[in-house]
Amino acid sequence: MITFLFCEKLIVFMIADVHIELKEGVADPEGESTLKALRLLGYKRVKKVSSVRVFRIEIDTKSKEEAEKEIKEICERLLANPVIHRYRINWIG
Amino acid sequence: MDREEIRVAVLRIEGTNCEEETATSFRNLGVEAEIVHLKQFYSDMIRFEDQRSIFDYHCIVFPGGFSAGDYVRAGAIFSARVKSVLRKDLEEFIKYNYPILGICNGFQILAELGALPGFDEDRPISDRPEMALAINDSGRFECRQTLLRVESRKCVFTKEIEKDKLQIPVAHAEGKVVFPRGREEEYLEKLKENEQLVFRYVDDKGNYSGYPWNPNGSFYNIAGICNVTHTVLGLMPHPERVTFDYRKNSFGDGYYIFKSVISYLEKI
Numbered sequence: 087m088i089t090f091l092f093c094e095k096l097i098v099f100m101i102a103d104v105h106i107e108l109k110e111g112v113a114d115p116e117g118e119s120t121l122k123a124l125r126l127l128g129y130k131r132v133k134k135v136s137s138v139r140v141f142r143i144e145i146d147t148k149s150k151e152e153a154e155k156e157i158k159e160i161c162e163r164l165l166a167n168p169v170i171h172r173y174r175i176n177w178i179g
Numbered sequence: 180m181d182r183e184e185i186r187v188a189v190l191r192i193e194g195t196n197c198e199e200e201t202a203t204s205f206r207n208l209g210v211e212a213e214i215v216h217l218k219q220f221y222s223d224m225i226r227f228e229d230q231r232s233i234f235d236y237h238c239i240v241f242p243g244g245f246s247a248g249d250y251v252r253a254g255a256i257f258s259a260r261v262k263s264v265l266r267k268d269l270e271e272f273i274k275y276n277y278p279i280l281g282i283c284n285g286f287q288i289l290a291e292l293g294a295l296p297g298f299d300e301d302r303p304i305s306d307r308p309e310m311a312l313a314i315n316d317s318g319r320f321e322c323r324q325t326l327l328r329v330e331s332r333k334c335v336f337t338k339e340i341e342k343d344k345l346q347i348p349v350a351h352a353e354g355k356v357v358f359p360r361g362r363e364e365e366y367l368e369k370l371k372e373n374e375q376l377v378f379r380y381v382d383d384k385g386n387y388s389g390y391p392w393n394p395n396g397s398f399y400n401i402a403g404i405c406n407v408t409h410t411v412l413g414l415m416p417h418p419e420r421v422t423f424d425y426r427k428n429s430f431g432d433g434y435y436i437f438k439s440v441i442s443y444l445e446k447i
Contacts, residue, residue, distance in 0.1 A: 109360060110360075112357065113313070113314075113316060115315065115316055116318060119318040162307065167252060167308050168307055169309065170311045170313055
């Protein structure tokens with residue numbers, strides 16, 4: 087975590103990985119096709135493949151809570167479609 | 180309104196690629212159709228003579244293509260941009276009962292925007308999407324002819340379709356209509372009650388069949404739906420690709436969709 091003194095407020099630079107996954111029960115043709123191809127390549131012990139997208143977001147913020155709130159909003163407004171997706175935030179720095 | 184007075188805007192951003200044939204389909208009917216870049220509605224970097232307002236037009240079309248490279252999700256970026264700069268205007272436009280058409284990527288944009296299924300007449304654009312156009316069940320890009328049954332003629336885009344079954348091609352990788360899990364029946368009831376189901380995929384005998392007749396695995400074989408006021412239509416097939424059948428020297432099935440909306444506008 088890197089901190090800067092900016093305009094008398096402590097601004098923190100943080101990095102989050104946002105995972106966008108399909109909700110339980112939503113078909114995942116991308117995962118299924120990959121599983122099929124892996125089976126053909128001989129990886130018979132692979133049981134399931136799920137497709138997950140990761141967006142790395144770098145953000146200036148006053149606190150982790152504030153950043154988390156903002157990233158949740160980002161997910162709901164653009165990165166995920168709540169009808170089929172759920173999201174998970176992983177702080178990595 | 181006289182036909183010559185009707186102005187149609189076909190919107191584009193980077194990556195849309197069906198705007199020419201969509202505008203041509205309208206021009207062939209004798210109306211003025213202009214291809215307008217989204218920026219022309221809001222950017223102050225645009226020359227004065229190129230600046231536009233939504234209310235310069237009587238019909239807005241979101242054409243097919245791969246807007247913003249289909250990044251994030253098909254239609255997600257176009258709809259986010261529309262929502263941030265045009266939401267209020269677009270809601271007014273819908274409330275005035277001016278028609279909006281979304282073809283293929285355009286349907287994805289309208290779904291992401293929350294303009295479809297559009298159950299609430301007073302808030303024509305919902306805060307969050309209420310449906311999704313998910314990846315085709317086949318996991319592939321499906322480019323093929325489809326047969327569609329016209330389910331409702333209440334929609335302003337289908338009023339003048341006489342045929343029961345239309346042949347219109349699809350070309351998409353994300354076209355499977357999905358409603359929130361566990362609430363599909365509730366949504367379906369609402370769609371039926373309001374006569375919002377417009378097109379459904381059928382087979383050559385007219386039955387609602389599975390793949391390949393339903394090219395994407397769409398719920399209830401849905402190919403196109405309109406909003407509750409029947410003025411906003413989204414459909415996955417491309418009517419602008421079949422407005423004239425040169426082999427038969429007659430109109431193609433897509434023609435009647437454009438003709439219907441022009442007739443509707445003439446009556447306003």
